[in-house]
Amino acid sequence: MSFLKNLFGGARLDGDVLARSKEIKEYAQIDLLSCFVTPRLPHEPAEQKRWSRVLPKPYMETLALLQKQGWLAQSPDGFYQVTAAGMPFVETYRQRTEAAKAEAMAKVRKALEQKMTSEALTVRRQYENLTPLGKADWTGPEPQMDHSAVTRRIFFLEHWLLDGLSPETQAWLKLYAAEEHLWGAYWRQPAAEIPSYVQAELARADQDISEAAYWKAYQLGLYVDNQETWQRCKGGDHVRRMEIVGPDDEFTCEHCRAARGKEYLVVRVPELPHRECTSPRGCRCRYEPVLETVEEIPLHG
Numbered sequence: 001m002s003f004l005k006n007l008f009g010g011a012r013l014d015g016d017v018l019a020r021s022k023e024i025k026e027y028a029q030i031d032l033l034s035c036f037v038t039p040r041l042p043h044e045p046a047e048q049k050r051w052s053r054v055l056p057k058p059y060m061e062t063l064a065l066l067q068k069q070g071w072l073a074q075s076p077d078g079f080y081q082v083t084a085a086g087m088p089f090v091e092t093y094r095q096r097t098e099a100a101k102a103e104a105m106a107k108v109r110k111a112l113e114q115k116m117t118s119e120a121l122t123v124r125r126q127y128e129n130l131t132p133l134g135k136a137d138w139t140g141p142e143p144q145m146d147h148s149a150v151t152r153r154i155f156f157l158e159h160w161l162l163d164g165l166s167p168e169t170q171a172w173l174k175l176y177a178a179e180e181h182l183w184g185a186y187w188r189q190p191a192a193e194i195p196s197y198v199q200a201e202l203a204r205a206d207q208d209i210s211e212a213a214y215w216k217a218y219q220l221g222l223y224v225d226n227q228e229t230w231q232r233c234k235g236g237d238h239v240r241r242m243e244i245v246g247p248d249d250e251f252t253c254e255h256c257r258a259a260r261g262k263e264y265l266v267v268r269v270p271e272l273p274h275r276e277c278t279s280p281r282g283c284r285c286r287y288e289p290v291l292e293t294v295e296e297i298p299l300h301g
C-alpha cells in the first residue's frame with residue numbers, strides 16, 4: 001500500500017499512523033506539526049538543526065511536506081499554522097503524550113514513595129528520551145549527574161521549615177517536594193487530593209490550601225538546592241563569592257528585598273532561608289555563584 005502511495009502520490013503520509021507510531025522519526029513529524037497550533041514563524045536556526053537530526057527530512061523540507069499534505073498552511077507574513085485537516089492528528093498525538101506523561105509521573109511517584117530517587121530519575125530520563133528533542137516541554141532543565149542525590153536529601157530533611165508539623169504531614173510534603181524536584185517542575189495540587197490532616201496543619205487565612213501546600217513544598221526543594229550550591233562553592237576553587245538572588249514582587253518581604261543583589265564570600269554568606277522572612281510564600285531567596293573574571297581566577301600548574 002505504501003509502495004503504491006509512493007508511486008502515484010509522491011510523499012503521501014498517513015497522519016494517524018504517524019501520530020501513533022513507535023518510531024521517533026515518524027511521530028516527530030506530528031510533534032513538529034503540533035508546534036504550529038497557534039500561528040508562529042519557523043523555529044530559530046539552532047532549534048531547526050536539532051529538529052533536522054530527528055526528522056526523516058531536514059526541518060524546512062518537513063514543513064513543506066506537511067504543507068503538501070494539507071496539514072499546515074503558511075500565511076503571507078510567513079507564519080505557519082495547523083489546518084483543520086491537520087488538527088485530528090495533533091489531537092491524537094496530544095492524547096498520546098498526555099498518557100505517556102501520566103504514566104511516567106505515576107512511576108516516578110511510586111519510586112519516590114520508596115525513596116528510590118535514582119530509579120525515579122531513570123524513569124524521567126527514559127520518558128524524556130522518547131520526546132523528539134529529548135526534552136519534555138513541562139520539565140525543568142537537563143538534570144545534573146547528582147540530581148537524584150539532591151532530591152533524596154528532601155526525604156531526610158530536619159529543618160525549622162517543618163517545625164510544628166506532624167510526621168504524617170512532613171512525609172506528605174516531602175514526597176510532594178521530591179516529586180517536583182525530581183521533575184524540575186512545580187504544580188499546585190487540587191484541594192481534593194490534599195489529605196485532611198495536611199489541610200488542617202497547613203491552613204492559612206491568606207492562602208487557599210493548594211497555594212499553602214505549594215509554597216511549603218517549594219521551600220523544601222529550594223532548601224536542598226541552596227545547600228547543594230553552597231556546598232559545591234565551598235568545596236571548589238573557582239567561586240569565592242555568592243550573590244543572594246530572588247524574585248522582587250508584591251510577596252517579597254522587606255528583609256529579603258534588602259538582601260537581594262548582595263554578594264558575600266562563600267564562608268560568610270547568610271543562611272537561607274532567611275529566618276526573618278515574613279512573606280506568606282516563605283523566603284524565595286537563592287544563592288547564585290559569582291563567576292570571577294578570567295584575570296581573577298588563580299592559575300594552577
Ligand SMILES: [Zn+2]
Nearest residue numbers: 253256277278
Ligand atoms: Zn522574605
